[in-house]
Amino acid sequence: MENTNTQTIPTLYEWAGGMPAFEKLFNNFYDKVLADPLLEPVFKHMSPEHRQHVAHFVAEVLGGPKMYSEEGGSHFGMIQKHLSKHLTEQHRKRWVELLLQTADELELPDDPEFRSAFVAYLEWGTRIAVINSNEEQIDGPQDIPMPQWGWGVPGGPYQG
Template identity: 75%
Template sequence: MEEPVKRIPTLFEWAGGMPAFELLTEKFYQKVLQDPLLEPVFKHMSTEHQRHVAHFIAEVFGGPEMYSTEEGSHFRMIQKHLGKHLTEQHRQRWVALLLETADEISLPDDPEFRSAFVAYIEWGTRIAILNSNAETLEMNPEEPMPKWGWGVPGGPYLG
């Protein structure tokens, strides 16, 4: 008898679904607002900002299309970074605090998930720096949301 093929979960599912991403951004932005380097950049963010970021990352990782259908688009998200003049120091601190928060809330720490998670965070924050130092956006407004998968490992180790 043939063994059934195991369905590889999305990164969104493996992380714990929307509650995991909402908790991640809630705890993360608490740290951001107490950080001397990042607080000046984020102190005027709307009360909805952390939820939008949670929904954006969740959608990128294979979750429901809440961000792109209800809260914005990839184009609009990138527009929000224009003229913010983020530095490499801002980026590094943002990444460090996010990864610290991921550990604190027990986001999966298996190598396959963390490889994909960190790869997206590194890619996305580097794109944010480029866009934040631009004054105009040369991008198709219909540009689809990025979609991130497991990468080279191909999925979690399911034994």
């Protein structure tokens, strides 16, 4: 007998509130970055479009529309943007701290399942950014697929 009681599990992107939530998150976050003594020197020359590009990148990774890819962005291109930036573990930790602080202020979902998946992606992505930032070039295929991040081990939103 077929189970007709299946529920569609939303993507992390949908659960967070869609593109408006990501654009507001990264807009408010980068205001904090530019006011932060550790991060401001790293980001003070970012383009006016940087906030939106990062919002679209993260939204796409978390199951949203392919706006970043359709705007000409790629995972290889994102890696290239970090080359020779010489980011440190202190930069990484502060970046994550400010982003999570902003997520709390904007009341992004704080259920354990969403935050577990969201923080896992931030940890993974920022650690790769630090590694790549200490390289001058990356050899390899330019058609590296965009990461696709889901709910992971919890499997979906909290149902308590």
